[in-house]
Amino acid sequence: MTDTKHHTNEPQRVVLEEALEHNAVDHTIVDVDEPCQQLVLFRLAGQRFALPGKAVKEILSGDQPVYFVPGLPPSTEGVIHLRGKVESLITLQPLLGLPTSDQRGMILLVSAGGIRSGVRIEHLDDVCDVPLSSLKPAPETLPSELRPYVSALWQPDESTATALLDADALFSAYQQGLG
Amino acid sequence: MPINALVDNTSLAPHVALVLFNAGTVRAAIEAHHILSMSDSPTTSRAASADALLLGMRGVPAPTHWLTLQDSNGFWQLGVTGNVVLSRLSTTVLFPLPPLLAARHASPALCGLARHNKTFLLLFDGSMLTPELATQP
Numbered sequence: 001m002t003d004t005k006h007h008t009n010e011p012q013r014v015v016l017e018e019a020l021e022h023n024a025v026d027h028t029i030v031d032v033d034e035p036c037q038q039l040v041l042f043r044l045a046g047q048r049f050a051l052p053g054k055a056v057k058e059i060l061s062g063d064q065p066v067y068f069v070p071g072l073p074p075s076t077e078g079v080i081h082l083r084g085k086v087e088s089l090i091t092l093q094p095l096l097g098l099p100t101s102d103q104r105g106m107i108l109l110v111s112a113g114g115i116r117s118g119v120r121i122e123h124l125d126d127v128c129d130v131p132l133s134s135l136k137p138a139p140e141t142l143p144s145e146l147r148p149y150v151s152a153l154w155q156p157d158e159s160t161a162t163a164l165l166d167a168d169a170l171f172s173a174y175q176q177g178l179g
Numbered sequence: 180m181p182i183n184a185l186v187d188n189t190s191l192a193p194h195v196a197l198v199l200f201n202a203g204t205v206r207a208a209i210e211a212h213h214i215l216s217m218s219d220s221p222t223t224s225r226a227a228s229a230d231a232l233l234l235g236m237r238g239v240p241a242p243t244h245w246l247t248l249q250d251s252n253g254f255w256q257l258g259v260t261g262n263v264v265l266s267r268l269s270t271t272v273l274f275p276l277p278p279l280l281a282a283r284h285a286s287p288a289l290c291g292l293a294r295h296n297k298t299f300l301l302l303f304d305g306s307m308l309t310p311e312l313a314t315q316p
Contacts, residue, residue, distance in 0.1 A: 071285035
């Protein structure tokens with residue numbers, strides 16, 4: 001009985017070992033002592049962006065009821081009621097010079113410079129820790145609309161680049177009437 | 180004309196007396212002590228409709244009620260629509276404007292929001308209202 005069980009399990013164990021070995025080879029080795037930064041990765045107008053994890057207090061579903069407040073620019077959707085508090089809800093596309101869409105996506109509750117607001121994103125990609133050494137300065141070739149708000153570029157591979165946004169700069173510009 | 184009174188005594192929190200009305204398509208409110216009376220038609224030469232004065236909108240239904248307020252130039256009237264009610268709202272449902280909204284909204288008299296009947300009311304500061312603002316670009 002014991003032998004039969006052993007034989008039936010053996011092929012599965014081999015598969016598991018192979019899988020573990022395969023994944024170990026594929027993954028980049030990260031020095032655990034290296035300082036990291038948490039990023040919330042998302043898309044706007046199909047482009048990849050990130051906000052520092054410390055600035056994103058909460059990730060909310062995109063179908064929160066939004067109350068429209070008249071007399072505000074199109075970049076302000078209105079307000080949301082969140083556990084007894086009222087938060088503004090803005091879209092970043094006008095400020096970043098990107099086309100807007102009706103996609104409900106998700107809402108990031110962002111806090112920066114003493115201000116908190118909901119920010120609608122089109123798609124949440126991931127929340128991950130990246131080594132600080134992998135963040136590169138924003139290149140000069142960035143579109144002029146993006147340049148004031150991009151603090152770094154994260155390029156995990158040659159085909160993917162993510163612009164790390166500066167939440168303080170975004171809110172400050174918004175308050176000054178931009179976007 | 181009397182303003183219908185709705186009183187919420189369910190909460191022990193302090194209350195604020197507000198006059199609720201429609202301004203264009205939205206529900207709005209002004210602190211009750213700013214409203215001196217209400218009439219069916221304008222009785223003063225200085226008047227403005229709420230949609231134009233509070234929201235910068237025009238062409239929505241004509242006012243059905245006129246609320247009398249007073250500023251440094253004397254009495255004036257605010258034309259409103261919808262059900263006009265006097266309501267005491269708990270301070271727990273009154274919120275200041277979130278900072279980003281406060282920085283960008285067009286009406287200087289918009290001072291907050293109130294959660295009421297599962298939606299929001301726009302709160303306007305009656306002391307900052309004057310009918311002449313409606314004629315400014």
